[in-house]
Amino acid sequence: MLFASQSFLLVFLPLVVGLYYAVADSRRARQAVVIGASLLFYGLWDWRFLPFLLGLTGFNQMVAMAWGRTRRRGWLWAGVGANLLVLFGFKYADWLVGAVCLAMGRVHAPWPVILPLGLSFFVFQKISYLVDLGRGQARVYRLADFVEFVTFFPQLVAGPIVRHNELIPQFDASPRNGRMWANLGQGGLLVLVGLAKKVGLADTLGSVCTPVFAAAAGGHAPGLGAAWLAAVAYMLQFYFDFSGYSDMAIGMALMMGIRLPFNFNAPYRAVSVRDFWRRWHMTLSRFLRDYVYIPLGGNRCAPARQACNVLVTMGLAGLWHGAGWTFLLWGLLHGAALAVVHAWDRAGLRIGRLASHVLTLLFVLLTWVVFRADSLPAAGRMLGAMAGTQGMGGMTLKHPLVLVLAGVVALVGPASQQAVLERVRPTPWLAVGAGLAFVLLVFLMGGRPPEPFIYFQF
Structure with a gap:
């Protein structure tokens, strides 16, 4: 679903914003609206990548929790490495293999790899979070808070690249306030x-x-x-x-x-x-x-x-x-x-x-x-x-x-x-x-x- 489409602007966005304000007094209800709307927004592009988005988010949450229990930096390094490996596999592996084959005079048939929408953006978010954990600039968040941060639909696909400490604390405040x-x-x-x-x-x-x-x-x-x-x-x-x-x-x-x-x-x-x-x-x-x-x-x-x-x-x-x-x-x-x-x-x-x-x-x-x-x-x-x-x-x-x-x-x-x-x-x-x-x-x-x-x- 495109931001610049009639279905998004006339149906999706008004319904989501209206529902968000309807449950504004409940933190859990607002969170459910944001996560549900964000997953629907992403799934409407290609439902096949929704399990991938959730799986990668869950993996990073488990890494963060393992680090929180043990304080072993190896967990964080493994998490950063896994995120980079995912990015490399989807985005760069086929190109590099093709370049090597070309240099060797061989023909390379491109792999049928489909790049998940927004991959570079939400991988960068996860990497910055894990690095900040190691620097002592982040805490281990609840799973629901982390999922809400990663999937927040306005910035999910193409940014801005938002950091955890810029977004997650804001979710606690009700939108019904003096600036509404x-x-x-x-x-x-x-x-x-x-x-x-x-x-x-x-x-x-x-x-x-x-x-x-x-x-x-x-x-x-x-x-x-x-x-x-x-x-x-x-x-x-x-x-x-x-x-x-x-x-x-x-x-x-x-x-x-x-x-x-x-x-x-x-x-x-x-x-x-x-x-x-x-x-x-x-x-x-x-x-x-x-x-x-x-x-x-x-x-x-x-x-x-x-x-x-x-x-x-x-x-x-x-x-x-x-x-x-x-x-x-x-x-x-x-x-x-x-x-x-x-x-x-x-x-x-x-x-x-x-x-x-x-x-x-x-x-x-x-x-x-x-x-x-x-x-x-x-x-x-x-x-x-x-x-x-x-x-x-x-x-x-x-x-x-x-x-x-x-x-x-x-x-x-x-x-x-x-x-x-x-x-x-x-x-x-x-x-x-x-x-x-x-x-x-x-x-x-x-x-x-x-x-x-x-x-x-x-």
């Missing part, structure tokens, strides 16, 4: 903003860039204009698609009285690659910082070692998005750029803010081409076309108003979560406008095939 109406209003408005990003902008921009990237994957090199247009359209599509999902997830949780961490803060206004990663997918950035970069030594070591730490961290970030050479290269390019930024700062060098912003945007744009391409040769064709190797070629400018609007919102507009939660004040006219916008978007959804969020594939 503010939470419902602001949460609903965030859902609307996210829906507008996804349906109104991202899906429309996808129709601009997808044919060009598909042609590049098929061996056709586009002209310069078409390549640049597709690159810019994808840069904007990806942002509005994922930030739209995050807005909807945060908004739905807020409607239930739960605050999830922000995930985007106007990333295309960044003035360096480091600033970009402080604004883009912020919950992934902090996970990588706290559970990979800092344990490797972070910046508390020699410059060469720090550069290696950054490269390893961002290389893993690339592979986390998918099993492919394009993802690995994308991560390594960002790692190399971050290492250059650190070296630049150590040398005390400075450039103007505008120039830094333009260079950052250009770098992010070019690396998004690598990220989006189906293969390294396809990425090479796209980048070569952008360099002018294929001439101007033909270019059809589709949806120019949407492109301009998306660019203005991404480069000038405030971060949507901050705007809704900190700047917007409720008025009757705002309520009327929001209602009309919701109706229009619902009709727009019904007039086109549903488009899954891009991050669902990761």
Whole structure:
């Protein structure tokens, strides 16, 4: 079931929120509603993976309980290793076997492996919990609390990556409090903003860039204009698609009285690659910082070692998005750029803010081409076309108003979560406008095939 679908927005979400408030005075009843709704939400995608989700959750709970009884760190290491093994088996084993066979000149028939939806996200949650147990930063929770944390449907499939201590304590509080109406209003408005990003902008921009990237994957090199247009359209599509999902997830949780961490803060206004990663997918950035970069030594070591730490961290970030050479290269390019930024700062060098912003945007744009391409040769064709190797070629400018609007919102507009939660004040006219916008978007959804969020594939 998609967030941006009529069945979810008109049936599932109102029923769940209504039932949640109907039993608001009972902690156990609220918990039953959340867990039941979350399992139904996940099961509607593919019921075959529901036992897998519950089994992996139960396994991690048993590991945590074993550690709680014995305080033997071996339990935690075994738990982390098992989670990584599951992630490797589903996501990377077939790709690595194929790469080895290709290097040996053999033909590899892809394995019929179906990636469970949201696997990378809820595996990261479990790993962070086990690591925090070992650090003394977590306690062993009750099974029902742990299941509620892992399966909470707004963030189950594509984040934000929420930590146990951010979510579980909030479940204890009744949503019927002094902020109830503010939470419902602001949460609903965030859902609307996210829906507008996804349906109104991202899906429309996808129709601009997808044919060009598909042609590049098929061996056709586009002209310069078409390549640049597709690159810019994808840069904007990806942002509005994922930030739209995050807005909807945060908004739905807020409607239930739960605050999830922000995930985007106007990333295309960044003035360096480091600033970009402080604004883009912020919950992934902090996970990588706290559970990979800092344990490797972070910046508390020699410059060469720090550069290696950054490269390893961002290389893993690339592979986390998918099993492919394009993802690995994308991560390594960002790692190399971050290492250059650190070296630049150590040398005390400075450039103007505008120039830094333009260079950052250009770098992010070019690396998004690598990220989006189906293969390294396809990425090479796209980048070569952008360099002018294929001439101007033909270019059809589709949806120019949407492109301009998306660019203005991404480069000038405030971060949507901050705007809704900190700047917007409720008025009757705002309520009327929001209602009309919701109706229009619902009709727009019904007039086109549903488009899954891009991050669902990761």
